[in-house]
Each structure stands twice: as structure tokens, then as C-alpha cells.
Amino acid sequence: MTPQPGDADRVTIHDVARAAGVSRQTVSNAVNNPERVRPDTLERVRAAIDELGYRASSSAQSLRSRRAGAVGIELHTLGAHNATTAPVLTALSIGAARHGCHIVPFGSQSGHPMLEGYRSMWAGRLVDAFVLAETHHGDPRPPWLEEQGIPYATFGRVWDDPTFTRWVDVDGGAGTEDAVRHCRDQGYERVAFLGWPAGSVVGDDRRSGWARACADAGGVAGPAAVAEQDLDDATATATALLEHLSPGDAVVCASDVLALGVHHALVRRGLEPGRDVGVVGFDGSETATMHHLTSVAQPFEAIAETCLDLVSAALEGSPPPEHGSLLRPTLTTARSTRA
Amino acid sequence: MTPQPGDADRVTIHDVARAAGVSRQTVSNAVNNPERVRPDTLERVRAAIDELGYRASSSAQSLRSRRAGAVGIELHTLGAHNATTAPVLTALSIGAARHGCHIVPFGSQSGHPMLEGYRSMWAGRLVDAFVLAETHHGDPRPPWLEEQGIPYATFGRVWDDPTFTRWVDVDGGAGTEDAVRHCRDQGYERVAFLGWPAGSVVGDDRRSGWARACADAGGVAGPAAVAEQDLDDATATATALLEHLSPGDAVVCASDVLALGVHHALVRRGLEPGRDVGVVGFDGSETATMHHLTSVAQPFEAIAETCLDLVSAALEGSPPPEHGSLLRPTLTTARSTRA
DNA sequence: ACGGTTGATTTGAACGATCAAATGGATAGG
DNA sequence: CCTATCCATTTGATCGTTCAAATCAACCGT
Incomplete structure (x- = not known):
């Protein structure tokens, strides 16, 4: 009885449109710009959406919008998980939902050059931006990302570049x-x-x-x-x-x-x-x-939240903040x- | 001089085709089925690819193939990071590259029903499958995923269902x-x-x-x-x-x-x-x-690797293995x- | 009753890739 | 010389969505 999303019969916007007796664009509007749709039509479309269990395909949206809707973060195998990276990753993953995106952790393949992971993630546009953790003096990543014009935010100040302000750190x-x-x-x-x-x-x-x-x-x-x-x-x-x-x-x-x-x-x-x-x-x-x-x-949650705010802002093209964010630990x- | 991938001027398959003087499909073949392309043409196309720094857009591939190329894994904030979940996640993220996919960790939003995270990840097809960690007696996730026909593998046996064999566990x-x-x-x-x-x-x-x-x-x-x-x-x-x-x-x-x-x-x-x-x-x-x-x-790497093998197999429609995998710790x- | 405006809805096109079928050329066979 | 076969390559169509422009209907004032 209930629709079985067995992948073959994935519910698309067309299915909803047909069921509601409207065009695909009206369905799209009902979802993204409800005010453009007449109330009774909206009602009908919404009913159809609920009925069929429709949810927009993120791949299609990504292609159309040229946005992956994802933020990459590099993980190291290197011994100590620093006790901070793991909790920050968790907080980021949970917080990402609120920002309408998701987190994609990737590993630095041992033996490959430092930046290879970033390069390949970016090349296929698997992510729209990066969050860097564990920044340090002489970190090659910020200048490289800057040069490539890739948006990013950091947890930890960018010591080599005082003009960079898209960072969060703990006081x-x-x-x-x-x-x-x-x-x-x-x-x-x-x-x-x-x-x-x-x-x-x-x-x-x-x-x-x-x-x-x-x-x-x-x-x-x-x-x-x-x-x-x-x-x-x-x-x-x-x-x-x-x-x-x-x-x-x-x-x-x-x-x-x-x-x-x-x-x-x-x-x-x-x-x-x-x-x-x-x-x-x-x-x-x-x-x-x-x-x-x-x-x-x-303050892991606050760190994650601020990182996400920073990348969101960067993606929207907002100018960088006046200063970095120095959070007070408790x-x-x-x-x-x-x- | 060098191409600046500022996102606006993203290099597409068309750009490569034009540069190499061939059609888009030939470029596609050069990448995915080199044997179908005449050697000299292949050479020319490859040169153009290197020159322009082309990499296929993962969004476009996802849409076409109806595959997100991602595996979801739920993270809990709940106190103890179990000392195992974090390393497994790292190993999964690194191993995913070899399997041509990536990992998407998501959080169980507190206050929401247990399965909501899985539902929403699946609804938008952000992932093709899930890896479950920390399975336990009375775990509601396996039966639900089974019912929805969603592919998954588990780290930890599925105690309630002995017929399920897509698991890895440590002996x-x-x-x-x-x-x-x-x-x-x-x-x-x-x-x-x-x-x-x-x-x-x-x-x-x-x-x-x-x-x-x-x-x-x-x-x-x-x-x-x-x-x-x-x-x-x-x-x-x-x-x-x-x-x-x-x-x-x-x-x-x-x-x-x-x-x-x-x-x-x-x-x-x-x-x-x-x-x-x-x-x-x-x-x-x-x-x-x-x-x-x-x-x-x-054996974190082996655990991750096996999980990835299991979901890959499931996605390819292979029948489940005869038995689950019991790995020997060292x-x-x-x-x-x-x- | 007719052009003008507004608002709701529909159609066309595009995002970038790949499958399937069609095309063009070269070679071999009758 | 004409057709059959084969290979390399191209064209058309599609995945699901959304932007932009077109259509359509209702309503207004003169």
C-alpha cells in the first residue's frame, strides 16, 4: 500500500505534479516559494507531497545550483586524535543539518602530497568549501586555498596571515x-x-x-x-x-x-x-x-556553529568578518x- | 595563465571536447572506456584534460547514475565516544576514496525520533546506503532499513536477526x-x-x-x-x-x-x-x-574496509555473503x- | 466591449554527465 | 562497382530540478 522507495520507483517532482494536477514548476514553487502559489493549490500540492513522500533529489539540486551543499574536513590517522577533532567533527555533522548542508570527512592518503586530498575533493566539486582544523605555523593549506580561490574557514587562527579573519579559536x-x-x-x-x-x-x-x-x-x-x-x-x-x-x-x-x-x-x-x-x-x-x-x-558546539556560519557566509559572498572569533571556554x- | 577554477569558469566536458576537437561523448569515453577511443585521439583528449585540469562533476554523475556515491553513518553526542567509533569513522573516510565514494556522518538531532536522521538522509538520496555502528539488542534500525529496502552494513552483529550477514565484528x-x-x-x-x-x-x-x-x-x-x-x-x-x-x-x-x-x-x-x-x-x-x-x-582499518566492501556489494546487487565477518583483533x- | 494590469500557472531551457542509437568512413567480399 | 561489416565518433535523449520567459485567466476602468 504505502509507497516503497525501492530506488527504482523514486518519487520525482513529476510524480507529484501529476498527482496534484499541476505542472512541475508549481510543485517546485510550492516547496521553495509558497507565497507564489494560490492557497488552495498549495494545499493540494502539499497533500500530494505528503501522500507520495516526495523529497527533492539532492543530486539534481546540486547540478542545477552548482552547489554540492557539502563542506569537507580533513582527518588524520596520525596518532592522537587530539581529543578535540573528533568532538568538533560530531558537532559539525549535527550542526550542518541546520545549515542545509552536510560534512564530508576525507583522509589524507599517506604517501600522497599534503594537499592532494583537498585538490581531489575540490576538483569534482564534492564540496563547496573546507573547514581546517589544527592549523599551525607554516601551514601550507591556507595560502594554497587562497590562491585557488577556494572558500574555507578554520578552527585555530591562521598564524601566518593576520589579515585572514574567517577563523574561530578558543581563548x-x-x-x-x-x-x-x-x-x-x-x-x-x-x-x-x-x-x-x-x-x-x-x-x-x-x-x-x-x-x-x-x-x-x-x-x-x-x-x-x-x-x-x-x-x-x-x-x-x-x-x-x-x-x-x-x-x-x-x-x-x-x-x-x-x-x-x-x-x-x-x-x-x-x-x-x-x-x-x-x-x-x-x-x-x-x-x-x-x-x-x-x-x-x-565549547565544541559553538566552535562548530561558528565554523559553519563562516563558510556559509563565504559561500554567499559576504565580506569576511572584521575579526576572528575568540570563544571563551567554560x-x-x-x-x-x-x- | 594557469586556469583559475574560480567556480564560475568551471571546466566541463564540453570545454575539453572543444579543446581537443572532439565531441563530449568521446571525452567521456576517453575517461571511462579508453579502449573505445583510437590511440591518437585518446592522447589528444588526455592532453586537453591535463591542460584544462578537467574533473567530472560529481553532481552531474550522481544525477545521471542515480547514485549519490556516499555512505551515511550516524554519530552520537552521547558522552563516551566509545573509543572505537571515532577511529572507525576515520578509517572509513580514508578507505572510502578507494571505493569511489565518500562518507557522510550525520547527527541524531536530540529530541527527534531515533530514525529521523536516517529517513532524511535517505529521502533526498544524500546517501546510497548506511553503515551502522554500535548495534545492540532490540536495535530498531535494522528492521526499519530492511522494511524500507535501504542497503546497509553493520559494525557489530545484528543480534535480533541471525539471517542478516552483512556485518563485521571483532572476535x-x-x-x-x-x-x-x-x-x-x-x-x-x-x-x-x-x-x-x-x-x-x-x-x-x-x-x-x-x-x-x-x-x-x-x-x-x-x-x-x-x-x-x-x-x-x-x-x-x-x-x-x-x-x-x-x-x-x-x-x-x-x-x-x-x-x-x-x-x-x-x-x-x-x-x-x-x-x-x-x-x-x-x-x-x-x-x-x-x-x-x-x-x-x-583492527580499525580492516573493519572499515570490510564495511565498505559490504555496502559496495549490496549496492551492486550481489547476494549477501554466506556468513558475517568475524575479524581477529591483534x-x-x-x-x-x-x- | 476592449487594451492594460495583475497574478497564477505552464513551457522551454539549462545544469554536466552518460547511455543508446545513429552517422560517417574505411575495408573486405561478392 | 555495390553492398555488408566493422570501428571511431557524433547526435539525441535523459537523469530531476529550477530559472526565465511565455501563457492564460480574471479583473479593472473608460
Whole structure:
């Protein structure tokens, strides 16, 4: 009885037109410009659409409009899924529906040149634009895309080109400031910092927020130490750092991995994170949640939404925004900062 | 000088035809059926293609072939990214290129009925098929897709329908068997098990492999305990479990989270994973890598590849395979099983 | 009753590709 | 020399949709 969309008998605009006794264009109007259709006709067409379960073919629309209605995003196999890329991808995929488009993740084929994936996606116009994640100094992608005239937006500033403003990023400094303030509110005495080696823009930013907030609070800054984004190194460094801390102090970290290192160092000394020494991580990753670590959580939904807004705007030909978007992360509190 | 693909001046098959002095169909043949074209003509056409940088428009091909050339996969925001869905998605995205298609992840809009995402993706034929991850008992998706005649393959068996064979799954039992054997090879005495509460098919499967291998090795089975997929519970349960173990024993776990619980329980007792008690997790997640836990790693690339093969076959109308594919996971060894 | 205007609806064309059938030329066979 | 066969290539039509222009009907004022 009900129409079986077995693919062979796909319902087209013609079928609806015939069923409603109107022309195909009227059906198209009923869907896209209802105000151009007389109310009673509209009613009849809509009934036919519901009856037959019609939905416009996206391939046909793409061909006509010369728009794929898709945004590409590159995924790396390369070890660490960064704890941020996956959630951003999820948020993008969900948010895309609201923007009338979809996301197409593609892989960088190992062995191929860096930009090959982008080139082939663009060549067949599988996508109308790209979202770049994990931008870094010397990133070859922005200049190449710019040169090709391909629209894109980035999660992460485009460090090499200050004129580019179609970016979203997280205000790491504001995040660590919040972290320090939270520690003080919770009654911790001094606030130490465990960060990455100087030179990484993201790391330096996060450290500066800690320094600022400590100064604002009146010299509560504890010692600062540096470790790689590696649990062993973090744990070792944290162990050494603890030598210079006393119960009642706290450590703000540049990442959840570093914070986990502090957590482990504490436990190994028989101390309890939170009760004895406060610990705050950064990223709001699953690792932090699992270990009940207070963490500065990335606003994934907002990041995705802004990226989509940026590419949408670019596709509509709007001029780029005045400035990039610096989003404020929010602190997720847990046991590790409860005294 | 070089052609600027600014979208307005997109190179079409007509442009190539004109440049090469042939008809559009000859260009099409040169690309898709080179043997039908005389060698010298072929040469000329190929030169024109390279010169202009022509690539067939995927929208046009989709319309003509009535194939979107895409496979949909649903992503959940719901907390745990399962540690497996993200890597599988990455592997799928990369593998898709080899299959001449791409992956379209879509989100289940919260508040909407479960199947709405699938329905809308299918309605506009944005995808030709779906890959389902995280299948479970009472999953409403397979019967619905079946009823609609929509092609799909699953990662995880379809428990409610034994006749369905378009699935890939990981042989959990074989994985834990390997884990037990590895423990014995490393010289551990008894091998205990930390699993999930009975009733989950995956969990029971993993436990059975442990039991089997222990029996084969001649009653080396240590005690078994049960905890939820939660670090605190795992740690508590592991602490109790350790009461019944001695140095030189090992614990095989149903997941990396459980294994991490054992790791923490050991550390808190001043014992060292590996040297004192062996620990093996399951999934090969980042958590395991970070903590140097030996783990039964999921074969993500093979899983993705098989899923793609299955949907490709389904789209070509091939009959379903005789049986589902049960892939053997491989053990990733690390410090936690080094005595 | 007739041109003029408005509004609803229909027809023609195009998006870019490919299948199917038609065309043109060269060669072989009667 | 004329037809049959074969190969390379071209033309026509189509996929489903939407823009632009054409058609049609109703209504208005003079």
C-alpha cells in the first residue's frame, strides 16, 4: 500500500505534479516559494507531497545550483586524535543539518602530497568549501586555498596571515584565568602551572592567562614547569614540581594529559587530588571526566556553529568578518578542585 | 595563465571536447572506456584534460547514475565516544576514496525520533546506503532499513536477526584468548578476569575467550570479577580482586577502562603493572597507549574496509555473503605485561 | 466591449554527465 | 562497382530540478 522507495520507483517532482494536477514548476514553487502559489493549490500540492513522500533529489539540486551543499574536513590517522577533532567533527555533522548542508570527512592518503586530498575533493566539486582544523605555523593549506580561490574557514587562527579573519579559536588565556580564579575561590593558596615548552602559540597563550590571573589576585603564582604532551613526562615533571608545593596549593595545566600527570604524581605520593592539591586540566576531554579532573572545556558546539556560519557566509559572498572569533571556554568542575 | 577554477569558469566536458576537437561523448569515453577511443585521439583528449585540469562533476554523475556515491553513518553526542567509533569513522573516510565514494556522518538531532536522521538522509538520496555502528539488542534500525529496502552494513552483529550477514565484528573471544596466552608466555602464573556484568553479548564473549584459554592452558584461571564501564567502579573492584592475587599473576580485562582501573589499583598499593601483576585491556584505545597498557587492539582499518566492501556489494546487487565477518583483533604489547 | 494590469500557472531551457542509437568512413567480399 | 561489416565518433535523449520567459485567466476602468 504505502509507497516503497525501492530506488527504482523514486518519487520525482513529476510524480507529484501529476498527482496534484499541476505542472512541475508549481510543485517546485510550492516547496521553495509558497507565497507564489494560490492557497488552495498549495494545499493540494502539499497533500500530494505528503501522500507520495516526495523529497527533492539532492543530486539534481546540486547540478542545477552548482552547489554540492557539502563542506569537507580533513582527518588524520596520525596518532592522537587530539581529543578535540573528533568532538568538533560530531558537532559539525549535527550542526550542518541546520545549515542545509552536510560534512564530508576525507583522509589524507599517506604517501600522497599534503594537499592532494583537498585538490581531489575540490576538483569534482564534492564540496563547496573546507573547514581546517589544527592549523599551525607554516601551514601550507591556507595560502594554497587562497590562491585557488577556494572558500574555507578554520578552527585555530591562521598564524601566518593576520589579515585572514574567517577563523574561530578558543581563548586559552581566558580559560586558564578562569581556572586560577576558580582555584582561589575554592580556597587554594598558591597556583602553580604545568605547561608545554615555550614556543607553541597555544601553550604560551594558556600560560599567559595563568600568569595574568595570578598577578591580578596578588602574587599567588606558584612555580611553573614544562613537560611534553606525554603522560610519562608529565608525571615525572609533576613529581618534581610537587617538591615545591604544599598541601592547599593547586596546579593549573595546559592540557588534560598534563593534568593527568599531576593526578598520578599526587596519587603516587599518597596525596589526593582536590583534598590535598587542586588540579585543573584543559580541553574537557574524556580522560578528564573519567578521572574527575576539573578542566577548561572547549565549547565544541559553538566552535562548530561558528565554523559553519563562516563558510556559509563565504559561500554567499559576504565580506569576511572584521575579526576572528575568540570563544571563551567554560570550566567544568570536578573532584580535583574540591578541598 | 594557469586556469583559475574560480567556480564560475568551471571546466566541463564540453570545454575539453572543444579543446581537443572532439565531441563530449568521446571525452567521456576517453575517461571511462579508453579502449573505445583510437590511440591518437585518446592522447589528444588526455592532453586537453591535463591542460584544462578537467574533473567530472560529481553532481552531474550522481544525477545521471542515480547514485549519490556516499555512505551515511550516524554519530552520537552521547558522552563516551566509545573509543572505537571515532577511529572507525576515520578509517572509513580514508578507505572510502578507494571505493569511489565518500562518507557522510550525520547527527541524531536530540529530541527527534531515533530514525529521523536516517529517513532524511535517505529521502533526498544524500546517501546510497548506511553503515551502522554500535548495534545492540532490540536495535530498531535494522528492521526499519530492511522494511524500507535501504542497503546497509553493520559494525557489530545484528543480534535480533541471525539471517542478516552483512556485518563485521571483532572476535572478542579470540582476543582475550590471545591475551591469556600472551600472559602465560610472559611467565605470569594465574590469569584473572575483570569483565562487565553478565548479559552483554560483547562482554560475555570476551569473558568466554578468557575461560577457554585458561582451561586450554591447564587450569591457570584466576578469579573473575565484574565492574561497570566506569573508572571508579573498575578501580574499586580491581582493588578487591587484588586481594585474591599474588605477584606474578595477571588480569585480563574486557575493556581499557577496566584495565586502567586495575592499573590504578596496583599503583595505589605500591605495585607496578607488569613487574608485579600483568594487565591487559581491550580496544587499543589512546588511554591504553598513554598508560603503556598491553591491549587487544581493534583492527580499525580492516573493519572499515570490510564495511565498505559490504555496502559496495549490496549496492551492486550481489547476494549477501554466506556468513558475517568475524575479524581477529591483534594484541598490542606494552609495559603492563613485561615482568 | 476592449487594451492594460495583475497574478497564477505552464513551457522551454539549462545544469554536466552518460547511455543508446545513429552517422560517417574505411575495408573486405561478392 | 555495390553492398555488408566493422570501428571511431557524433547526435539525441535523459537523469530531476529550477530559472526565465511565455501563457492564460480574471479583473479593472473608460
